[in-house]
Amino acid sequence: MSEVQRKKYSDKEKNSIFDHEFMPHIDSMYNFAYRLTFDEDDAKDLVQDTYLKAYRFINSFEQGTNAKAWLFRILKNSFINEYRKKSKQPSKVDYQEVETYYNSDNVDYSMTSDLRVDAVKDMLGDEISNALNSLAVDFRTVIILCDLEGFTYEEMAKILDIPIGTVRSRLHRARNLLKDKLRSYAENMGYDTDEE
C-alpha cells in the first residue's frame, strides 16, 4: 500500500469515500473472493477484512483514483497473506497445469488451437465456470481481473505487483490452459476437435 499519499480526511470525507467509492464495488469484490476461496464464509470474511483494512488505511487512498483497483489489491494481498495459509486445502502447485504449460510445443503466441468457435458458444455457464475454477489460482486470477472485471494490463500489474510483460504472458498462458479444458469438454460434447 502506498505510503506516499498521506492525506488527512475528515470523518465526513471518510464516510463519503467509503460509501461512494468503496461500497459500490462489493459485488465484484465478493465475486473475486468467492472465485479465490470457493467458500461462501471465507469469501465473506475476506471481503469484510478488505473493507475494514480499506477504512483503516483510507488516508493512503487518493480520492479520484481507481478505488476498485485499490480495493482489489488489498483483497488479493489479504488472500495471499492470510487465507491461503489457513485454507482448508493445503495450497499446492498444480503440477499438471505446470506440466501442460512447459511440455507444450510452443509456449509463445503461435500455439494453434483446434477448438471451434461453435463448440465454445454452445457451452453452458457451468462448464465455462468449472473450466475457469479448475485453473491454478495465479492463472485464474488474471482471467478474472481481465475478462470478468475489465481491468487494464496496467491496473492488473499494480494489483498483482508484477510487470506488465508478466501480466501479458500469464494471461496468454492462462487462456491456453482454459482452452485445453474447454477442448476436453468439447470432445465430451461430441464435437470433433481434431477435424480441420
Next chain:
Amino acid sequence: MDKNLNTSSERKLNCSDESKCFELLESILDGEETTASKEILDEKLAKCQPCFEHYHLEKVIREVLKNKCTKHMVPAELADTIRQKIQEIK
C-alpha cells in the same frame, strides 16, 4: 455461425508470423492496442486464415467468460455487517 467463414478460400492458410500476429490480436481484444488501426486488423482477418480463426476463438472465449461466469450473489447482510464493524473501529 460466422458467415465470413464461407470466404475462407480467399485467405492464406499459413501465417508468416503467427507469434507476433496472435499477440497483437490478443492485445486488441483486451483493449490494450490503441495504436493499431482498425484497417490493420481488418486486413489481417481478411487475408490470413490462422489469424481469422485465432481472433474469433479468442473473442468468443472472452464473451462466454464475461456472460456465462455468473456472479455469485452477495449475501444480503454482508454490507450491513461491514458498516457495523466500521462503526465499532471508529
